[in-house]
Amino acid sequence: MSTHTVALFAGILLALSASTAPAQSDAPSLPAPPEGYDTRRDGIDRGKLETVEYDSTTVGLKRKAQVYTPPGFDRNRTYPVLYLLHGIGGDEHEWTRHGAPDVILDNLYADQQAVPMIVVLPNGRAAQDVTARDPIPKQSPAFAAFEQDLLTDLIPFIEKTYSVKADRESRALAGLSMGGGQSLNFGLNNLDTFAWVGGFSSAPNTRPPAKLLKDVDATKKLRLLYVACGDQDGLFRVTQGVHAMLDEQQVPHVYNVIVGGRHDFKVWKSDLYQFARRVFQGTP
Ligand code: FER
Numbered sequence: 001m002s003t004h005t006v007a008l009f010a011g012i013l014l015a016l017s018a019s020t021a022p023a024q025s026d027a028p029s030l031p032a033p034p035e036g037y038d039t040r041r042d043g044i045d046r047g048k049l050e051t052v053e054y055d056s057t058t059v060g061l062k063r064k065a066q067v068y069t070p071p072g073f074d075r076n077r078t079y080p081v082l083y084l085l086h087g088i089g090g091d092e093h094e095w096t097r098h099g100a101p102d103v104i105l106d107n108l109y110a111d112q113q114a115v116p117m118i119v120v121l122p123n124g125r126a127a128q129d130v131t132a133r134d135p136i137p138k139q140s141p142a143f144a145a146f147e148q149d150l151l152t153d154l155i156p157f158i159e160k161t162y163s164v165k166a167d168r169e170s171r172a173l174a175g176l177s178m179g180g181g182q183s184l185n186f187g188l189n190n191l192d193t194f195a196w197v198g199g200f201s202s203a204p205n206t207r208p209p210a211k212l213l214k215d216v217d218a219t220k221k222l223r224l225l226y227v228a229c230g231d232q233d234g235l236f237r238v239t240q241g242v243h244a245m246l247d248e249q250q251v252p253h254v255y256n257v258i259v260g261g262r263h264d265f266k267v268w269k270s271d272l273y274q275f276a277r278r279v280f281q282g283t284p
Pocket residue numbers: 012086087088089136140176177178179203204205
């Protein structure tokens with residue numbers, strides 16, 4: 001990393017940690033995940049992580065994604081798919097490097113707490129020459145362009161490559177920070193494609209609350225809309241704004257304020273746990 005890059009990310013981290021938000025002890029908060037939920041357990045079946053490469057007509061390149069298939073994955077059965085997005089400094093490896101998504105899911109399956117699903121971890125920066133090392137203004141259009149790449153290129157690729165259920169009830173979109181903003185923007189804009197949407201500590205790329213809902217009645221038909229943030233995260237106001245607007249519009253959603261939570265993977269791993277054990281289930 002160049003010194004410029006280090007300075008850029010140090011600046012972002014400082015801004016994110018220097019929270020002025022007061023602790024909201026009266027705010028709704030789900031019970032924390034149980035001890036060990038993110039620790040590798042011996043003697044349980046494990047899912048598999050693999051790399052796939054798809055042709056992106058949007059970007060004009062072959063692009064990579066990580067794919068998790070659950071324990072006992074059987075190509076003669078069909079599965080729902082969770083598309084799980086990374087943050088501004090990451091790529092398709094961020095969740096597996098820092099968030100142990102395979103461990104969290106393996107443990108949920110060992111305890112029969114989640115519906116067997118495929119999890120796709122894409123690179124949410126859809127451009128030929130933009131990397132995590134570029135300044136935010138240069139990256140932002142690439143994060144927005146991922147909507148097209150996801151809908152036109154990645155989802156069709158996954159649906160022809162894996163044995164998946166290809167309907168809105170069987171597609172979920174969630175992500176952290178920049179990827180949380182993408183999930184809310186794209187999810188609420190494509191309600192025919194996704195029935196389950198999650199924004200974890202969503203960043204300021206989230207559309208302003210007044211512009212986030214394209215169709216209020218259609219949004220009410222989401223099976224799950226999960227919005228969560230730590231109350232010590234410098235970006236908490238983004239999630240607070242989304243929650244206030246959803247309440248005002250009477251859109252059902254799960255609002256989870258992680259008391260003491262900052263802008264980090266401790267929070268995002270717990271969000272994945274909460275989201276994964278609700279998604280594709282009968283009752284959110
Ligand atoms: C910003 C601050 C943080 C922003 C994005 C982020 C688009 C993203 C942070 C992350 O993904 O961790 O002003 O603007």
